[in-house]
Amino acid sequence: MKQIAIINGPNLNLLGTREPEVYGSQTFEEYFEVLQKRFPDCSLTYFQSNVEGELVNLIQECDSFDAIVLNAAAYSHTSIAIADAVAAISTPVIGVHISNIYQREKERHTDLLAGACKACLFGFGLEGYSLAIDFIKSELNEQ
């Protein structure tokens, strides 16, 4: 069974009420239940932190997982420390943004983590997490 960690960054604990016109009205906890039902053949573990250093620690600690799905939220645009953590581990990391960051304000157009990620998804809404898991399953099956 594939062990997959989902790590969400700052303010994603507020999904459901936070700017629903951008991020939708579902909480991540609700969506996580959907993912668990959809992927009974995967062991999914969900982490969330609003703190940059805690996200670095989580990424390092998830080195034993088969893959990580990471939405570092606003830290994606600013954090060399999180980019370094993604580059430092051998676990493949799939970057996800719920919104299409390239259709938004200019400061969101740079993703410092993208180069260290195996692949990235943006603009698919919460379904980006599901697409990332589909990709991980097919990628890991080939190995």
Ligand code: DQA
């Ligand atoms: C986000 C996009 C970021 O720019 C923003 O700061 C977030 C969420 C997304 O999932 O679309 O918090 O990562």
